[in-house]
Amino acid sequence: MKGRFGPLTVVLVLCSWVVTRAGDDRVHDRLAVVRRLLEEVPLIDGHNDLPWNIRKYVRNQLQDFHFSEDLRQTEPWARSVWSHTDLFRLQQGMVGAQFWSAYAPCSSQYLDSVQLTLEQIDVIRRLIAQYPQHMQFVTTADEVVEAHRARKLASLIGVEGGHAIGTSLAVLRVLYRLGARYLTLTHTCSTPWADCSNVDAPGQIPDHGGLTDFGKAVVLEMNRLGMMVDLSHVSILTMLDVLQVTKAPVIFSHSAAHALCNSSRNVPDHVLRLVAQNRGIVMVAFYTYFVSCNDTATIRDVVAHINHIRDVAGADHVGIGAGYDGINLTPQGLEDVSGYPRLFAELLASKRWTEHDLKKLAGLNLLRVMKDVEQVRDNMRQSGVQPSEDLIPAHDLYGKTYCRFPET
Template sequence: MEVELHELLISTLDGIECHNDLPWNIRKFVHNQLRDFKFNEDLRSVAPWSKSAWSHTDLLRLRRGMVGGQFWAAYVPCESQHLNAVQLTLEQIDLIKRLIDKYEEHLQFASSANEIIEAHEQNRIASLIGVEGGHSIGNSLAVLRILYDLGVRYMTLTHTCNTPWADSSSVEHRGKYPEHGGLTEFGKAVVREMNRLGMMVDLSHASVHTMKDALAASKAPVMFSHSSAFALCNSSRNVPDDVLKSLAWNGGLVMVTFYNYFVKCGPKATVADVAEHISYIRDLIGVDHIGVGGDFDGINRTPRGLEDVSMYPELFAELLRSGHWTVGDLKKVAGLNLLRVFAKVEKVTASMLTKCCDM
């Protein structure tokens, strides 16, 4: 039965994964020097990757995991805010593009829904860029536009810190207080400009009020690139039911993440626990609003059965094994939902005839 499940999945699924922090690990471990990075080797046997609990990704395991598309995170830490965040972000985007170029037999740069499909037809992993944290734009819509021109196709509005225009999920913690009560007027302008450009609005890491303000301000579907269900784990990084229902009305997407503390609110979790989050969201708002955003290389505790990027088939096998999922539904979760949302964002952009603002 297990063999049959895997054969069925391998023949029908080729997933699009929405959040991987490998680029920051390349900066940490080899200072962005790609000559010292052997992406086409099994990094479980290559130091320093083999010694790190934060390392889960290489080309061999991506292929085994049937990853057909990957958003690489151009993340820079909150400590860079008001200092050199823009420069560091540009360096991370440069790194992602150089990585794609170096391994062009396996990776193909993509910046649209159609280009994801084109890469798939060439048997390459469509490689896209997401910026993780609104501090990366330095409070400038001009920088936002430049990032779009460089290929960035989603931006997470906040990371673990507030920006001058948006509250992060950290304000939900005991002893922390909102600075803005959600999005400021400039924050809403950021969302509208992202709509105009065709850049997806990512609400992972945002406070609940920021989530709601962004959903109200956005003309296009929004997403959560790596979050799970608050009802099953009451972490501030997860999405409450009322926001999930608003997300369905918006036409958006929540990409369920794998970090144990967001899955079970503790150090241990299993693939079955991740499947429970996916099924819960499906039952609440429908199968059209779910995807996968594992956060590999950005977490140090992974569920048993989802230890690295090679293990995605185990998640879909777990769902199929339950008897409550069809292969068609699983294909939506694996990537078709993300393609649909991405295409809708592009369609909204095409319908917005207003010129960009001067800020």
């Protein structure tokens, strides 16, 4: 060879360019397919904690929050590792529907958890109303579809943590009337009626061994209302109790597969099989410690969890529940809400997923669950089932409460 590049080098460079160009074309083609699919079916994400960040950073003062801007360029959001969401990136990510989390921390249990939850529902509803050209408040499966057809972000409310109801079925009913369409039965603390996932960690002892009798009453009242039961954050025994009691399909709004990462927040295979029998859904979370059990992960790690849940439970029982704005570590390639099309393109590249399967993953599965939950509600209503008047026994409260009926 003479000079810097000989004939062999030139051939190798050209071959590399052709392969790279062909690879780029294939990625472009897959993304085009994904964009078409997500125009036909809403991509529904099961859990986003933006409302709590609005509380943390601007004290729920929406005049100080510019959601239509790229928040990566706006303080204090720009320097926060917990910030992943704005309208600009939601549109890039082709998100069709979002469950916004009305969250109150465990430190508020027995104190002001009900008030904090109401304030978070208020800020969610005010945020949606502030951007009517981009967002639409919805509460039913049909309304999700209607909003998507109108090219608006269908916005739903999920309440995170059973302590939000203050051990009161009356409060549960009020939350439903305000628009809450799921309740996560626990957060990182057990309630007086249900064990959280922390009790499954080594060396821990369950508080109740699953659900108490009042916890079962909560689940049945949720069935009667048409509110989805969310089992993310609960213990395995609580999962099993709920799956025995419930008359409607359940959801895991943001969890992953325990077989691939043995976090107590993830769903074991025997529960995945029961979820399939229940016609429920597991919506895969993106937090690296749930995906890789480490502080780093990639988009392919998330794909592995989606594929595992599909393999065990079936393609009808898996969805997406990233947990953005409530996590500080995200997988490479899924750094914020703009990344969903890349995830679906990666799944398409595996050749394991048909276009119809991807539509199920994106939103059809959750829409089916919502419709099933609504049907159970309607059936119970037609059967004359009345609102439950069950009260939690005083001995289940361990002397901790802020409002009780006088004992007789």
